[in-house]
Amino acid sequence: MTKTIQYKTFYLFILIFCFQIKFFGQRVVASEEVKLITVTNPSPACTATSSAYVKKYSKQSFYIPAKNDPLITLKITIHIFKPLNDSGRWQMNDNKFNGLPALKAMLDSVTNGHQERYSAKRRSSYEVKNFNSPYIHDSKIQYEITNIYFYPESTLYTSYNDLALFEHIEKIDPKRLEEGMPFVFNASGGPGHLSGYKGAAALVTTIQAFDPVFSRSHILHEIGHAFGLGHTYINGGGGGSDWQNFNGACGSDDYLNDVFPNNNPACQHEKEATTKPINTPCFSCYESTPDTSNNIMGGQRYNLWMSPLQMGRRIRSFHINSNAGRNLRHFAKDMESEHKNVLTITENEMWDFDIQLYKDVVVKAGKTLIIKCKVAMAINGKIKLEAGAKIIIDGGEITCWCKTGDWQGIETPLKKKGAKVIGPSPISIINSGVINKAKMQMPISK
Numbered sequence: 001m002t003k004t005i006q007y008k009t010f011y012l013f014i015l016i017f018c019f020q021i022k023f024f025g026q027r028v029v030a031s032e033e034v035k036l037i038t039v040t041n042p043s044p045a046c047t048a049t050s051s052a053y054v055k056k057y058s059k060q061s062f063y064i065p066a067k068n069d070p071l072i073t074l075k076i077t078i079h080i081f082k083p084l085n086d087s088g089r090w091q092m093n094d095n096k097f098n099g100l101p102a103l104k105a106m107l108d109s110v111t112n113g114h115q116e117r118y119s120a121k122r123r124s125s126y127e128v129k130n131f132n133s134p135y136i137h138d139s140k141i142q143y144e145i146t147n148i149y150f151y152p153e154s155t156l157y158t159s160y161n162d163l164a165l166f167e168h169i170e171k172i173d174p175k176r177l178e179e180g181m182p183f184v185f186n187a188s189g190g191p192g193h194l195s196g197y198k199g200a201a202a203l204v205t206t207i208q209a210f211d212p213v214f215s216r217s218h219i220l221h222e223i224g225h226a227f228g229l230g231h232t233y234i235n236g237g238g239g240g241s242d243w244q245n246f247n248g249a250c251g252s253d254d255y256l257n258d259v260f261p262n263n264n265p266a267c268q269h270e271k272e273a274t275t276k277p278i279n280t281p282c283f284s285c286y287e288s289t290p291d292t293s294n295n296i297m298g299g300q301r302y303n304l305w306m307s308p309l310q311m312g313r314r315i316r317s318f319h320i321n322s323n324a325g326r327n328l329r330h331f332a333k334d335m336e337s338e339h340k341n342v343l344t345i346t347e348n349e350m351w352d353f354d355i356q357l358y359k360d361v362v363v364k365a366g367k368t369l370i371i372k373c374k375v376a377m378a379i380n381g382k383i384k385l386e387a388g389a390k391i392i393i394d395g396g397e398i399t400c401w402c403k404t405g406d407w408q409g410i411e412t413p414l415k416k417k418g419a420k421v422i423g424p425s426p427i428s429i430i431n432s433g434v435i436n437k438a439k440m441q442m443p444i445s446k
Contacts, residue, residue, distance in 0.1 A: 045352060045395045046373035052349040058322070060254055063315040064308045065140040068341040070358045070378075071117075072141050072318050073333035076223070077180035078107070078148040079169055081157045081187075088157060089187055089208050092150055098209035106209070107145050109216040116143045116220060119311070120304035124293035131261035139311045141318075143223070144333060146180040160188040162204055166197040181226060181331040183219075192218060194225035194240065194326075201226040201326035214301045224297050226328055227314040232259055232287045232295045242297070258307040259295060260287070319355050329356045334402040337381030345369050356401050357381065363389040370394050371433065376401035380439075382408040390426040393433030400437040409440030 048058070056062055082088040093099040110116050117140070122133050149169070156165055165184055169176055176182075182202040184195075192205035203222050207215050230242030242248035248255055287293060294305045306314075317328045338359035345363045350370040358378050363369050365386040371393045377383075379402045385391060391410060400407040414423050425443035429435070435442070 046354055048353040048373075050350045050352045052351060053353045057320065057351075057353065057355065058253065058316075060309050060312040060316050062312070063319065064312040065136060065138065065315060066341070067138075068338075069140045069315075070335065070338040070341070072315070072358055073335070074141060074143050074223075074318075074328070075146050075180035075331045075333050076143055076183050077146045077176060078183050078185065079151065079165075079176070080148065080185045081151045081153055081159075081165065083154050083157055084152045089206070090185055102209045102212075103148070106212055106215050106219070107148075109212065110219050111143050111145055114142065115216060115304065116223070117141060118304075119296075119306040120294060122293060122295075122305050122307075126292070128261040133258040134308050136306075136308050136311060139306055139314065141311075141314055144180075147176070149176060156186065158187050162195045162197075162202075165204065166195075166202065178330075181223075181328065183223075192222045194222070196326045199327055200330050201328045211301075217296070217299070217301055217303050220296055220304070221299055224310075224314075226326065227317045228322065228326075229297050229310055229313060231299065232256075232297045233292065233299070254313065256307060256309050258309050259293075319357070321354060329401070332356070332358075332401070334404045335378050337378035337407070339380075339382070342384075351375060351396070360384065362386065363391060365389055368392065371396035371398060373397075374399070377407035378402060379405035380408050382411055384411045385413065385426050387413045388426075390428070392428045392430065393435065395431035395433050397434045397436060398438070399435075406437040406439050409435070409438035410442050411440070412443065414443060 080090050082090065082092075086092055089098060090103055091099045094101060096102060118137055119135070119139055121135055151168065151172075153168065156168060159165065162184075165186070166177065166182065169182070177197065177200075181200070182197065184202070184204045185207065186204065187206055188204070189206070192203065192207065195202045195204050203226055205218065205222055207218050209215070225240060228246055230246035230248060231240045232242060240246070242254075242256060242259075246254065287295075287298065292298065294300070294303045295310075296303050296306050297310070316322060318332055319329070321327045321329060335358065337357070342360040342362050343357065345361065345367055348368045350372060352372040354374045354376075356376045360381055361369075361383045363383065363385050366388040368390045369383075369392070371391065373396050375396070375398045377398065377400050379400065381400070383391065383398070398407075398410075410427050412426055414425065425445040427442055428445045435444075
């Protein structure tokens, strides 16, 4: 039987949940391991090898938020496993310590208080000459809790089998795994870890109610893993370090050089590192302890600092499915496209990669944009072609990613005489390319 309880803006239900694939704890766990999700390209043309992808759209630095960038909302759904009686770490009662008021207060601290959106300034236990990480206050990402579901199930309450948790939820109502990124609370070993189910990101935590300050930092930290961020400190036995498991090794495209300064004196224990990357010339790939700085991926009580590159990686996860196949874009809240601060194409580009956009696109005069994969626009999004610009949908697709609306379409500089368009169309569709969910009538050359 499923029971529904309303608590102000939250809706609480009774149900069950399940788990899969890969996990990273906020603290290293002896049994922690890394398992990757296998991902296949949506079509042979989606090779993600073009110059535009390699040099621009795959870079976390490209997505560092600017002042007028659109605000993107991640939808999160809470699933709480508990004993059959109303006991355990989180309860369906008015207990102010671990009942509904405490749960709501904790979730409010990362949503209504906007703690997920704004970054604190950097603090550290050491100084490095000529290192001053730029400070950006607004990360342009916020979180929204869609629902809270309770599952009285004693076995799964203490289970470390993520797959069983997710399958249990899916059996009760598969829509619950679709409405927001699944975030499961139970009492299994370890404080929390990154997971995934059927190609989408998910999280499992054992956080308790008795330390709200740490709980806030812990939740933000674990959601950081879902965005593709690793620990800033070393996990001696493997696990979720940025340089070990999230492609952030020194010298790589995803190296966080605004978190780890060159010749970092905090790196005192590199000999203890497992699978140590080539470290020259950085001489720094992690912080020696979780409290070396107040970075949100360090895992301490008051850690609320995000670097610009970490912010960029988070936003990239909303555009490109790049976090080991965990598609976080699926849980973006429907939104109106940004019409003023647009994505401007100033060179000829070929898009052979799947991208989800949150702002309009302008192709500058005389330039050509070739679409060979999938481009998903936000509600009322528009692609504008300036004079002499062209767009070629070469086996690819342009559509709208939102469930509650369509995009506008492609605007051309062509003039009309009555109902007739004057001149050849700058929009070409070849090799079974398609335009879907567009509102505008567009002149197409095939």
